[in-house]
Amino acid sequence: MPLRIPRLTPMVATQGNIDSSEFGVVRVETDAGITGWGEIAMSWGRLGRALCRDVELSIAPTILGLDPRDVAGCAVAVEQRLDLATDGAHAARAGVEMALLDILGKALDTPVYRLLGGRARERVPVAWPIPWGDVEATVAQARTAVEAGFRTVKLKVGRPGSIDREAVSAVRRAVGAEVSIKVDANMAYRSAGAAYAALAPLEEHGLQLIEQPLRPQDLDELARLRSRLATPLLLDESCWHLRDVGEIVRRGAADVLNVYVTEMGGPLQAWKAFAAAEAAGLVALLGSQCELGLATAACAHVGVAVANLGYESDVVGPLRYPRDIVRNPPVIKDGYLHVPEGPGLGVEIDLGQVEALRCG
Structure with missing residues (x-):
């Protein structure tokens, strides 16, 4: 449907x-x-x-x-x-x-997380993603997120000129040193050199992660960029299939993997991707396609079951919409996503x- x-x-x-x-x-x-x-x-x-x-x-x-x-x-x-x-x-x-x-x-x-091995944690830490906008609007969203209990914000970058640097600098001043800032370029740059020139100045403001600066297939370039950046490199669009995990590891292209329940093909496939990353000594986090409450519940079950969830995930989709398709969407509060405890995915469809x- x-x-x-x-x-x-x-x-x-x-x-x-x-x-x-x-x-x-x-x-x-x-x-x-x-x-x-x-x-x-x-x-x-x-x-x-x-x-x-x-x-x-x-x-x-x-x-x-x-x-x-x-x-x-x-x-x-x-x-x-x-x-x-x-x-x-x-x-x-x-x-x-x-x-x-x-x-x-x-x-x-029984809840789905028990089918995936049971709890490794009680709840899933989450970040608040902020879209492109002028500096004042970006700062306002970051402040609102922190007031709501989020301890990490994610800023979209990749624009020409100085606006990304101005935005990151202003958000850091606004939220202080205790709040983490990660940035996501969504493949904006066409070479490791161009990416480094744009991203290195942002590192002055204490970034948590830098996400997907180059195209998915540019793993060798990503490895070169990773060797120059001080901030851990997070790959997203390069990691959309289970087989991608091995290639990323082989090329040394990432410090952290962004694993999606949707793009990997389901909760069990995402669990396998986390396990593959763990075997290679990598941590991962959960990516989001701004899911509604049903798929967010599936993400929560994966998030509490995997051992190597290393950073705040982006799974806050239900907060993006005026209504939902489940009567009891998973609770997102104070920077955490809580897993439903009922049998199966633990949510009830609102037909x-x-x-x-x-x-x-």
């Missing part, structure tokens, strides 16, 4: 201006009377309606009749059928995997909101 919902505040960055989001809601029904729910969430490229067609035309016929408790077996069947190289196809698969884990948790009367937000 494709949905569309406006954002309270547009996200403006290198890749454009997003003032609304398009999602998909996946419903998987079983002959045991248990229904599982999942969410398709992508902000760029192929969106809800196209990805819902992936589910209807490719994934659903593949898993129809299989045991939904065999999540790994269903994943293998989907891998063999769906061209996961297609832009965004992992997000379609993620919606289905969420629904299958929701079913399994409900069948066993009235789903119908009201349907598009296409």
Whole structure:
């Protein structure tokens, strides 16, 4: 079921201006009377309606009749059928995997995080992302975030001229030394030299992380840039598939990985990516496509279960919208995302909101 919902505040960055989001809601029904729910969430490229067609035309016929408790077996069947190289196809698969884990948790009367190994922490620390804007607006958003309990803010950078440096400097003065600042360039630069020239001056203001300054495929250039920067390098767009983790490690291109539940293909796939990073001695955090409450719950289950969550994650999507598709969205308070404790994903679908937000 494709949905569309406006954002309270547009996200403006290198890749454009997003003032609304398009999602998909996946419903998987079983002959045991248990229904599982999942969410398709992508902000760029192929969106809800196209990805819902992936589910209807490719994934659903593949898993129809299989045991939904065999999540790994269903994943293998989907891998063999769906061209996961297609832009965004992992997000379609993620919606289905969420629904299958929701079913399994409900069948066993246990939260999904216990299916992923149980708690490594009680809650997930989160950061507040701030879009491009003038210096005054950026500072105002940072102050509001800190007043709300966030201890880390994320600034979008990548603009020509001095505005990024002015914004980072002004935010540092406004929030003080105790609040962390990370910056995200969203692939804005075309060479390691250009990226270094733009980013090195920002390091004077004590950055926590620098995220994805170059294009995804430029891993050797990213490795060179990493060797010159004092701030740890976080890779996002370079880490959209499980196989990317090994290549990033082999090239020495990152200090930290940004792992998405949606882009990796689901909670179990994201858990595997964290484990692969841990095996290589890396930490990771959870990325966000500004999910609604359903997929945010899935992210929370992953976030409390993985051992090597090293920094604040970006999973604050429910705060970006005027309404939600679940009656009990996960609580985000004082800079933390709290995991739902009910069976499965632990949230209850609001079918009235789903119908009201349907598009296409």
